[in-house]
Amino acid sequence: MKIRVQEVDFDISAEVTALRADNPKVGTVRDLNEGSTVETIELEHYPGMTEKSLEAIAVQARERWPGSDVLIVHRVxxxxxxxxxxxxxxxxxxxxEALESCAFVMDYLKTQAPFWKKEKAEHGERWVDPRIR
Incomplete structure (x- = not known):
């Protein structure tokens, strides 16, 4: 835990990097899944369709929480x-509203977004099913 009260501005990127220093696994690809050591994951998608799908969920979030804005960056x-x-x-x-909107978008990404994940682990490869909320 880190707490500072200060007058000077801060750099969001530097703050997140410092926060992750104590727990680098937060918000990253897992190294373990269902008891197996993960070597790599490969995320596949359909270019064009994926962007439209993510844009649609961002629009829904903005409609549900007027005055909000959404940034989604997803690697493949x-x-x-x-x-x-x-x-x-x-x-x-x-x-x-920000917290609710963020949870809404993340739930969509975990359960319905058009990404397909193949995991390579110590015992071979397998396709990973989307998470159910």
């Missing part, structure tokens, strides 16, 4: 454990 391709995989950032007039 071959990733190793501890690689960053997704960023969802929400701006809103009130923190409750």
């Amino acid at each position: 391709g071959k990733l190793k454990p501890l690689d960053q995989i997704v960023l969802v950032a929400i701006t809103a007039m009130h923190r409750g």
Whole structure:
């Protein structure tokens, strides 16, 4: 835990990097899944369709929480454990709306977004089913 009260501005990227220094696994590709050591994951998608799908969920979030804005960055391709995989950032007039909107978008990404994940682990490769909420 880190707490500072200060007058000077701060750099969001530097703050997140410092926060992750104590727990680098947060927000990254897992190194273990269902008891197996993960070597890599490969995220596949259909270019064009994926972007339209993510844009549609961002539009839904903005309609449900007027005045908010949405940033979604999702990586594809071959990733190793501890690689960053997704960023969802929400701006809103009130923190409750931002938190609800962020949860809404993340739930969509975990359960319905058109990404297909193949995991290579110590015992071979397998396709990973989407998470059910």
